[in-house]
Amino acid sequence: MIAELGHFALLLAACVALVQAVVPMIGAHRGWSGWMAFASPAATAQFFLTAFSFSALTYAFVVSDFSLKLVVDNSHSLKPMLYKVTGVWGNHEGSMLLWVLILTLYGALAAWFGGNLPPSLKARVLGVQAAVTLAFMAFIIFTSNPFLRLAVPPLDGQDLNPLLQDPGLAFHPPFLYLGYVGLSLTFSFAVAALIEGRVDAAWGGWVRPWTLAAWVFLTIGIALGSWWAYYELGWGGYWFWDPVENASFMPWLLAAALLHSAIVVEKRESLKSWTILLAILAFGFSLIGAFIVRSGVLTSVHAFANDPERGVFILLITGIFMGGALTLFAARAGSMQAKGVFGLLSRESALVANNILLAVSCFVVFVGTVWPLVAEMLFDRKLSVGPPFFDAAFTPFMVLLAIILPIGGLMPWKRAKMGRVMRQLTLPIVATFLVAALIWTFQTDRSILAPIGIALGVWLIAGSLIDLWSRTGRGGVASRARRLWNLPRADWGKTVSHMGLGVTFIGISAMTAWQSEDIRVAQVGETFTVSGYEVTLADVRREPGPNYDSIMADLVVSKNGRQVAILNPEKRNYPVAQMPTTEADIDNGVFRDLYLVIGDPQAGGGWAVRTYIKPFANWVWAGAIIMSLGGFVSLSDRRFRVAPGAARKPGKSGDADPSTVAAE
Known part of the structure; x- marks a missing residue:
């Protein structure tokens, strides 16, 4: 009975999503406040209905209800309780229900905490979010129903994949989905802004915290998956450039680029088109990741399903939403005129360079991931693209990124003087070269990777600290220390996250070169x-x-x-x-x-x-933890909760950057 109620709640949630995708959009177009206001209660109802459906499925796993086919296929009465619960999302159907639950959660959060949004923008954001949710609800209902009953239930189940019976992987999918699916809300903001034909500093202020939240959860999810691969598979590695690993890494790279770009939109009202495009592509690569994991076109130990029909459905969803969004982007690109003018040497230029490096590195990973499939389809050749390609093609972009980050963080908006910036970085430069020389002295016939990678890590850490110290102005050490303590949390978060990236650089380089x-x-x-x-x-x-x-x-x-x-x-x-x-x-x-x-x-x-x-x-995962911590510190900044862009006039945005997010 409970399973039937869960199925009915899912069907009802799909009906609510359909109405929510239509009514608020009409209201925003016509200027009808009542129709626009319908979006918030509908988003709330949709979330609670989906949460009830997910709870019903969880209950079936906990009590070992073997009348449900999904429980039979993925559980067993002797399985520990933790893995009975996590078995809910340790399969295709249950994981998709978790995906939809998180979609509705983000929609509900936007409804609950979006009181400062203009009514028309809020209605359109929730309308687009409901359309995305409806598509995946249809996918579940018509191709992946988790509530299918068996006419003759067996006495016991077939158990969960033993590789998934591990605490690290138990919590890996929820965090990963909070990141993956969280990018749907930035996509909804982008499409809503395109429909309205307006992207301004306020929009940048609204989209940044949601992007940051998705990036933080994606960081945690990727780190948990890497940690699981390290100790569970017994291969001694933590990253294998597996297609499914790449499927989560590509949105992470684009989400980091989107964070940087949104900063420029909020502070300088520049890079509007680029920011919108990144918001579309970031969620687009999340959908591509879902396709890779569930279609069976690429082999992976992480894959949930091997069903071409389901893959076609996801590909259709990706084509509709990405094609529609990119078409709308092409039609509206002329209305997104940049207002801020900046020189070649400026913080804006450094952020542009940062974005290009992240986007190109994502493209490199994408090409390496899909090339075996392309080669088989077009040339009838079976190829394997492994770590040597990714290491050689991807690493140079990360090296350049690490070099640029501390320099860009110290540059002022509009115009910068490189000599002044480099004088501030004298101490990090000296520390970097001393560490590199020391390592080179101790290792004679080993790889050059260790001194370069560890030196870059030291450069990132020292440069981030100097960047934070530079924000305290001038004066004595005591007065600057007081101002340091009173800096906005977003400044601290940015520094902590960049330091975490430096720690990860050190860990990867040392472990790869010296193991x-x-x-x-x-x-x-x-x-x-x-x-x-x-x-x-x-x-x-x-x-x-x-x-x-x-x-x-x-x-x-x-x-x-x-x-x-x-x-x-x-x-x-x-x-x-x-x-x-x-x-x-x-x-x-x-x-x-x-x-x-x-x-x-x-x-x-x-x-x-x-x-x-x-x-x-352990420095590899310590760095990921530090990066995530920096993101949470930035999210705790009060200005993110009240959307400062809505309350600040664009003309004052050229001042020093007091609220740079953690991923800048």
């Missing part, structure tokens, strides 16, 4: 040495799990005669799913990770053992 790897067959009781660590295979035993059987190893790690850690990597077998998994065990440290994996027993006796020493591994 050690050892793969061997070891006998029980045997000791071997890897990069100064003595590893002893003390024992291998069988251990029962709640819904799996495990072969667990006891590996004792010592250094200079002192025990460092006892690690217990596993080989698990899930009998219901008939699938094995590899569970690495990691001794985490601030400056290195000890990463051990137990493999299969060998014919001649002994066990396959893989040992990795990974310097600065």
